[in-house]
Amino acid sequence: NAGVMQNPRHLVRRRGQEARLRCSPMKGHSHVYWYRQLPEEGLKFMVYLQKENIIDESGMPKERFSAEFPKEGPSILRIQQVVRGDSAAYFCASSPGPYTEAFFGQGTRLTVV
């Protein structure tokens, strides 16, 4: 039973490019959470999705960031026109339902140059 899979593990983008981060939840999990970890900081909640629905995006920046979790395929976190301040580790977690333990992927480390 594979865990939460994130890819790529490392991503380098130039300022102004787009970054697409993928998260495949554990089998049987239909709830996905995205978190961002800035250097020397704890993780900060960004967005919570169920299949085809955004449930809570209270932690998402208002511009350039979007997330989706389609009926088929992985969840995608998309960052348009990246800036240096977007450099961070982005973690995905999945759970089988609300109020249940969420399991984390290994993260994607985004570097904007």
Place this chain on the structure above:
Amino acid sequence: AQKITQTQPGMFVQEKEAVTLDCTYDTSDPSYGLFWYKQPSSGEMIFLIYQGSYDQQNATEGRYSLNFQKARKSANLVISASQLGDSAMYFCAMREDYTGANSKLTFGKGITLSVRP
């Protein structure tokens, strides 16, 4: 006010000794969960231990135990018999269970633990 506070500077412990990592939290929700995660230098987040607000006993998982003091709103992690592989960042996190809160976690800033041989 911060919801999760981890204020200890970098911690050092001798191999085979016990160490306590502090965590205080703030919530008005009567139902919540407290978590500890380990983040080694490789970067992944490893779940260590969970304590529910209504649990009568302190949680234990192998060498990890959680010293839960509800009235003081503290949830300290105790690692017994430290090993070199315990050197990592440790994060305390809280999930509040009010309606609509879902399972999102609020994290503290973390504590660095270094185990000396």
